[in-house]
Amino acid sequence: MKKILTILLILLGSLGLSSKEDTDEHTVTLGSNLGLNLFNSDFTNLGNANSCCPGFQSGFGTAINFVGSYNYPIKKGTKLFVSLDYMSMNSDFVVDEIEEINLIGTIRKDARIEQRVDSDLNSIGFGLGVIYELFDSFDASLGYRLGVTSDLSYRQTEILIEPSEGLFQETESKTLTDVSGTINSSLMNSIIGKIAYRLYTNSDRTTYLNPNISFNIGLNSINSQMNLVPNSLNFGIDWAYSFSSESSNTIEVIKEENISPNKKTEPEIALLNSDKKKVNNPSVIIRPVSIDKNEQRNEIIQIELDEVNSIRMVPILNYIFFDKDSSSLSPRYSALNKKESYSFNTSNLFEVNTLSIYHHILNIIGSRMLEYPDSELRIVGTKSEIETGEIAKILPIERAKTIRDYLVKTWGISEKRLILTTSEKPTVPSTSADVESIEENQRVELYSDNKKILEPLLLKDTLYTTITKEIDFYTIIDTNMKDYSWSFKVYNDESSPYFEVGGRFEPPIKTIFPITEEVANQIKDKNELTYRFDLIRQSEEQESVTGKINISINSLEKKKRDKKQDFRIDKYSLILFDFDKFDLNEKNKEIIEIIRKNINKDSELIISGYSDKIGDSDYNKELSKKRTESVSSVFPENKKELYPYGESIILFNNKLPEGRFYSRTVIINATTPIKK
Secondary structure, eight states: OHHHHHHHHHHHHHTTTTOOTTOOOEEEEEEEEEEEEEEEEEESOOTTOOOOOOOEEEEEEEEEEEEEEEEEEEETTEEEEEEEEEEEOOEEEEEEEEEEEEETTEEEEEEEEEEEEEEEOEEEEEEEEEEEEEETTEEEEEEEEEEEEOOEEEEEEEEEEESTTOOBTTTSSSEEEEEEEEEOOOOEEEEEEEEEEOEEOSTTSOEEEEEEEEEEEEOSOSOTTTTOEEEEEEEEEEEEEEEOOOOSSOEEEEOOTTSOSOTTTSOOEEEESOOTTOTTSOEEEEEEEEEETTOOEESSOEEEEEEEEEEEEEOOOOEEEOOTTOOSOOTTSOOOOHHHHTTOOGGGGTTSOHHHHHTTHHHHHHHHHHHSTTOOEEEEEOOOTTOOSHHHHHHHHHHHHHHHHHHHHHHOOOGGGEEEEEOSSOSSOOOOSSHHHHHTTSEEEEEESSGGGTSOEEEEEEEEEESEEEEEEEEEEEOOOSSEEEEEEEESSTTSOSEEEEEESSOOSEEEEEOOHHHHHHHTTOSEEEEEEEEEETTSOEEEEEEEEEEEEEOHHHHHHTTOOEEEEEEEEEOOOOTTOOSOOHHHHHHHHHHHHHOOTTOEEEEEEEOOSSSOHHHHHHHHHHHHHHHHTTOTTSEEEEEEEETSSOOSOTTSHHHHHHHSOEEEEEEEEEOO
16 A cells, blocks of 8 residues: 555656646536446355355446545646545345255256345545546546445345245255355555546536546455455546636736737737746746637637538549559549448538549449439540550450449449440540640540439538638747747647647747638537647746637527528539630530529629649639639629639649649639528
8 A cells, every 4th residue: 555655646746746837727526426346256155154155256236426526736737636435335246056956855956046145335435646638628537545444244145046946955945045244344445547528517617517437446355254356337427616726827917018019909918927027937928819800809719610501512523544554443543342332422522522522433423323223324445645555455445344343343233234435535635745634545434324423413511611710829928038949839639739830039929820711620519729838948948828719609500590691602613624625515514504503693602713733824824714704604693703823723633633634623602691
């Protein structure tokens, strides 16, 4: 026991028990749990029992336990806990055995006898240990428990189970042994641990419920007659209350006039360690301010997101590309086995990027051909002009067979519905002299008599747009140190921050954390984020300032309840512009008709044109301009903004032929008011 306490005290010392900087709040908890008692034992008979039991090795029972604790902060994310608990350690020890027994009127060789000990044991214990925050709202604890146990009450019985009509000759009843008594118990030493999750019950986060799983591992036998070592696994819930204590590091709110020339609009600054004479022990000033899309400042530090309905349309490129002189399906295509095909569903692709959706093209086609059993697919194998020799003669048909075989084996499509043909070159070949362009002709083209097989994916889901444009963090360090470094991050999981910057010497007065659409989708399920500024001296000593950023979501349900104007935000992509062309071909005209059905005259359109990187950049920008104008001309009633980016923004990996095809695109973002 002394060794255990020594190890625990060393552990607490290493966590910085003497430091009160950057601490959490103090917490008291009260709770209850359902305990599964799992006892190790080694005994045969208790008291004056004289059973023929071969021995009891383990026992099991359930009980309701109660516990209270006080958690003292020792450093950021780490607390010391002391606890007082009441444990009910009732348990049943049961052994069934088959043996030869003298019964009234007969001798049975296969009689089944239940050897049983019911025990009643209680303990009041004191616990000491450490709680560590694993990540947001999840805590784990480990510690030592010293328990005072009551005397153990027991009842040992030996009862005939089979034959059901039999009676023991000695007692003329079904019970051969029935003995009760008490046994003295000793102190109980054990390791205790818990994993818990915090569910806050008020806005200032001072109270919360703490559902948890805990364990108790006994370190000693508490009873010499039974060699009893108690263990338990517990499922419970605690109620917790947090409160702050006075600290030497008080926070003084001052008006810092040197942050910006605009003294009227700059925020107040929270100054930590505000004695400005102690310049060798620097004071760090951090003040965050939320900025919305209308450039309005908000002293309430939160990220506000808007949940909106959305339609995402992804066109299906009806080409499968092959490596030079190869008829094998490239590993970048998502090939499923037959079992995996059963769970494939295009509705799960809303948040999947465009190229990854395209790489499922054969699975999309396979699932649609099952949906439309009368449809046929024409598979046209082709080759490029740089593929020559004997192998080139068979490449087109072998490539077509590869596609056919996949649809037959994985999706069970009848070969009669898959029509193989070949061509010396694609229907509309890429004609540039660049090798990359020529590689685009190493493909299989897919056509169907049913438009549903190759029509664009129309995916419906919700997405999250940002109302908060950014959070500005104003930072001042009051120090005369000449060599130090700093880092700043915003995170939910510290190992994967959403934003991180750092450097040597003085940081910028204002650090901007932009709330992008990507960030919005990453944090939509979070309640809050943490920001942290670290100042590291040359001696590797570190000072940290942390804070919380709340996340608020205007949900669809809330907007409907509050009768607020809502919008639907859709994204439509047009591809299949022929190489070096800007006019709308038949395929894109079909896509335009789909878009028309989903918007109205009040929809506002942002039309952006892009190109691949093949050729002259100025020419590509002019080409993308003509493509956006072609698309814009078919929406004369709508308010529109046109952005011809050309190759200045590369949407997809242009090292891949499909990446170049999908880059030759016009994307329409449509914002449509939803009528109440």
